[in-house]
Amino acid sequence: MTSQAADGPETVAATRRSKITPEREQEFFDAVLEQVRACGYDSVTMEGVAASTRCSKATLYRQWKTKPQFVAAALRASRQSRFDGIDSGSLADDLREAARAAGAWSAKDTRLFQALGHAVMEDPELKKALREALIDPEIDALRQILRRGVERGEVAADNPALEYIPAQIFGVLRARPVLEGEDADPEYIVRFVEAAVLPTLGLTET
């Protein structure tokens, strides 16, 4: 009965009226992820997030039961593939474009990944959220790009280098800050793809 709920965010939920707008919620998410990137997961305090968003700690706990659930929700909200819409018809160009996009997000993503590295050991929900936010979308998109290149016949399906490309790109993105102390900016990653990835696929430039 009374199933005639016009168009609320929740179809049912009769008396649900949180004053937290989606924009406000996103502020919370942005704040907590920023703190995580800055100080690491364990150093983030609910009090700190509340202060930086000028809300009450109680307000945060009304929306999310615990701190890991809060962070996991923030991760899920930030889920987005950096590779969407890449489909130029050329595998080499697609890989270059993916490299550019990955490099553009590398600084933020790497810090987040590094900061959560240990926290996901203890909370499976956090681990799943991190995978779904930062890893799976990009890896899947990258595999799509490669698959299309194979289907177009640009590279042999049994090229042994194919299976390592996602791990290579992901790995180099995360490795450069550690080894050289500076972020893997787009120029670096594009150059890496051109120097070390395309050749193994037989996609050498003219």
Add this chain to the structure above:
Amino acid sequence: MTSQAADGPETVAATRRSKITPEREQEFFDAVLEQVRACGYDSVTMEGVAASTRCSKATLYRQWKTKPQFVAAALRASRQSRFDGIDSGSLADDLREAARAAGAWSAKDTRLFQALGHAVMEDPELKKALREALIDPEIDALRQILRRGVERGEVAADNPALEYIPAQIFGVLRARPVLEGEDADPEYIVRFVEAAVLPTLGLTET
């Protein structure tokens, strides 16, 4: 006077007589690093280490002022290059052997690295110790291997793929557990080197 100290570990240090033998100390170091690998840095407790080594918490604090200093000391003690003695005269064989060695240590090293990822944000000494224990020795050794290959003329000095090889290997070692959920065992890494690294150097097998 009485400068005739035969062959103690400390030449002077008149009344220094700690009962902690070097072997015992190494037990402490092994225990704390094992706990770090298992639960992450912040979850490690001095009490837990003391319990697992059947020593007193006070004993640990007598040797090391604080927990980060203790962990840093453990890291420094574990410093060792996994690539020592690799010099077969063939760059391809050297890289294969380095890959085998890196793969053999990958599981332990990656867990340690991941677990300390956030802790090094806050403690510079810890960061330095981690670099000197897990990163610099292997990267330096790898660069040596590559340099010798260049000097022997096996690969051109201006090959653009050269500069990315350390980051590639380090990155793939750390990336596979994340992407595929299993450690980068030696077989995997050797196959990676053969499929994706050697070709970029023009070292294709017959």
Add this chain to the structure above:
DNA sequence: GCGTTTCGGTACGCCGACGTATCGATGAGT
């Protein structure tokens, strides 16, 4: 406009870990 719900602010209890202090026991050096 009025009631009710949620908001921001804050004070509180709780717990766990750090790091210190104390105490008998033990083992090394003379």
Add this chain to the structure above:
DNA sequence: ACTCATCGATACGTCGGCGTACCGAAACGC
């Protein structure tokens, strides 16, 4: 054999963050 520093054990103080409870105030539904 004697002495004394160090050992293992444990109890304690301290601190900080989690999560809860309570308060006036503001905003939404009717």
